[in-house]
Amino acid sequence: MKTDTVFKRAFNDAIDLVANLRDGDPLPSENTLSRELGVSRTTVRKILSTLDHRGIVNGSGRHRIVRSARGAMQRFPEAETISMATQVEERFMEWMLRDNARPGTAINELELARQFGVATTGIREFLNRFQHFGLIERRPNAGWVFKGFTASFALELFEIREMFELRSARAFGELPVSSPLWERIEALHSEHLLLLSEIEVRYHDFSELDSRFHRLINSAAPNRFINDFYDIITLIFHYHYQWNKQDERHRNEVAIREHLTYIEALLGRNPSMIELACRAHLGSAKETLIRSTAGHDPEASRPGGEATS
Amino acid sequence: MKTDTVFKRAFNDAIDLVANLRDGDPLPSENTLSRELGVSRTTVRKILSTLDHRGIVNGSGRHRIVRSARGAMQRFPEAETISMATQVEERFMEWMLRDNARPGTAINELELARQFGVATTGIREFLNRFQHFGLIERRPNAGWVFKGFTASFALELFEIREMFELRSARAFGELPVSSPLWERIEALHSEHLLLLSEIEVRYHDFSELDSRFHRLINSAAPNRFINDFYDIITLIFHYHYQWNKQDERHRNEVAIREHLTYIEALLGRNPSMIELACRAHLGSAKETLIRSTAGHDPEASRPGGEATS
């Protein structure tokens, strides 16, 4: 059966929305709610009916108002708002990056399904989509193999990333002055400065800023394959840094400074400066990732294979 | 239920194998057959048992021989040897490239499933894998949209292809003389010459040669993401040219000559020659693809948008 995570998430959002209304206020129309909550009217109606049952709103049809004696406004637990597909993704990434999944490990659909508490269909669907991230391989009629989150994965990933980013950065530098992207990158520049000034407390926010920055650069000359590739990077970094917190503050501070140099190079429209700043930034991002694969990668842990700093 | 296409294909292969034996000859061992037919021993045993029932082999266990009065040796029809997944792929590509599927068309899992005579699961699985080919887009909870086999698809595809191929070609040119790839490319050179001399009758064989050639180049500096991307190209070209035969002989002849120049540049280890030949070849391949998208792409068919030759 389909899960009702869409409803539950939207219901929680609706609770927040109602919380901002005063007693007796009329509710927005179903269409408006549909738009604001990002779900279909069908789901909105289910939410309204639930709000009614729970004594949060009164009336029906066009005459729905926030009840004066509102009920408890109990939200659904976060866990119930996560779709099966997302859960599978999270659990799989955890298994892969956090547990020490060794290169060559066979991936068993049935076992994962049991372990994750979902049907095999869900696992298959995930694996099929995940296949092109370069970390697993299908053996027809015989399951999947985990290729390993290894140094060579990081190297190959960054080789492509560098090619793509250099190309986009160059294109960015050649944008006409009239392009709206210039404003947007200046705004990002300020955001970087702001974050840097509050780095001690807000260093977690860098990850999201990083993603926005690189996507902005890519948008200078859109290419669906590059965007698609950037999804891989985003996913890997998202999960990877979620579980790899050592030195996070320092790492992010360095990256912010690199971004600033990079942004300034872009604003200066100087091709060779752009290339330099871009390479420098990607180079250190690569270093970080490679270092972190060491724990996973038997090859990389030979003596002398890893720098200490 | 799982289809038995693996068995049927392997059975047909086994028939060919037995056809080469004389009456009374002993059959190879199960393990040998398993290796030669590319299936598990379980499937081999099913084949042997079927051969037995059909009166093609005699005896059991270790004492199986080809029967002197062999039965009819009837093969399974080709169609029954194609797995569901492959069928879905073929039918979908046909729908997309041959029928005039318009950009923006909604893709309906249920309808495709009915149309192709498979369960929706099969469609979903295909769409999930196919997603990263850049031709369809998922709308969560609301199906898929066909983005169109358009000129911009071709342009974006070739932008990446060029980046990747130039990089691999450069790497190829820098390979040490001791590399075994030099022999292989010389062999390919001869194959090209041979095909060119028989072009009138064998021009269909170019497609496969083309794929092998470009994969060889990529293998100079392997990168999983590049290989993965090349799968897209292979698939697109495979199906595209399967249904777009106009001018095929001439097109292929031109491409072979371009390949020859390209190969000679590689053999000459001259970076600028390599780059030149590579660009020239990809440029004309791009032209061909773009021209052929015109029929699909409403944008591209404006007057003046298309050259006549």
Add this chain to the structure above:
DNA sequence: AAATTGTTTTTTATGGATTAAGGTCAAAAA
């Protein structure tokens, strides 16, 4: 007329069952 709600129809997300194919282990033969 345009927006809103009520009703019905489609379609996707997910679980579950079934059979083909793969894999394992030990007995038998070479």
Add this chain to the structure above:
DNA sequence: TTTTTGACCTTAATCCATAAAAAACAATTT
């Protein structure tokens, strides 16, 4: 001892069913 076969166990490919969510259509209300 290594192959080969026999018997059995697991797993992947595939179909099907059902509830949630979306979409389409009709009936109201402003």
